[in-house]
Amino acid sequence: MALGLLTLAACEREPEVRRLDPPVPADVDAQVALNEPGHNLTVAAGERFAxxxxxxxxxxxxxxxxxxxxxxxxxxxxxxxxxxxxxxxGPYWRVFVYEARDTGEQGLTFEEVREWEPDGVLDTRRVAVMVTTENASPGRAEGR
Structure with a gap:
C-alpha cells in the first residue's frame, strides 16, 4: 500500500505553465508592443489601437x-x-487603448516606473502614430 502511494505521488506533475495573451479588446484595429522593436503605427481617423x-x-x-x-x-x-x-x-500585461481622432502625426510617451519610489522612472518609450483619412492596410503596426 505504501509503495502504491509513493508511486502515485511520484507520478504527479507540476501543472504546465502556459503563456497568456495580453487582454486586448476585440474592437481594436491595430496594436504595438512596447517590449518589442518598432513603436510606429498607422491608423485611420476613428480607428482604435492598443x-x-x-x-x-x-x-x-x-x-x-x-x-x-x-x-x-x-x-x-x-x-x-x-x-x-x-x-x-511577476510580470503582468497592461493594455492602453486609444481612438485616433485628428489626422497627421500624433504621439504617445510612456514611462516604466517603480510607483513607490519618488524618482522611480526606469525606462521611457515613444509611440509614433500616423493618423490617415483612409483605412490603413493590414499589418500596419510595426513591431506588432
Missing part, C-alpha cells in the same frame, strides 16, 4: 497628443501561474 506593455513594475502614460483619445486601460496575467490563488509578483 499599446501593450509587460513589466514587473508599472507603465504609465507620460505624454499624449491631443488627437489621441484614451478609451480604456486593462491589465492581466502573463502566464497561468499568476492565475493561481495566492500568487504574488
Amino acid at each position: 499599446v501593450v506593455t509587460e513589466s514587473n513594475f508599472s507603465w504609465r502614460e507620460a505624454e499624449r497628443s491631443a488627437g489621441l483619445v484614451p478609451v480604456t486601460e486593462t491589465a492581466g496575467a502573463t502566464d497561468t501561474n499568476q492565475t493561481e490563488r495566492g500568487w504574488t509578483g
Whole structure:
C-alpha cells in the first residue's frame, strides 16, 4: 500500500505553465508592443489601437497628443501561474487603448516606473502614430 502511494505521488506533475495573451479588446484595429522593436503605427481617423506593455513594475502614460483619445486601460496575467490563488509578483500585461481622432502625426510617451519610489522612472518609450483619412492596410503596426 505504501509503495502504491509513493508511486502515485511520484507520478504527479507540476501543472504546465502556459503563456497568456495580453487582454486586448476585440474592437481594436491595430496594436504595438512596447517590449518589442518598432513603436510606429498607422491608423485611420476613428480607428482604435492598443499599446501593450509587460513589466514587473508599472507603465504609465507620460505624454499624449491631443488627437489621441484614451478609451480604456486593462491589465492581466502573463502566464497561468499568476492565475493561481495566492500568487504574488511577476510580470503582468497592461493594455492602453486609444481612438485616433485628428489626422497627421500624433504621439504617445510612456514611462516604466517603480510607483513607490519618488524618482522611480526606469525606462521611457515613444509611440509614433500616423493618423490617415483612409483605412490603413493590414499589418500596419510595426513591431506588432
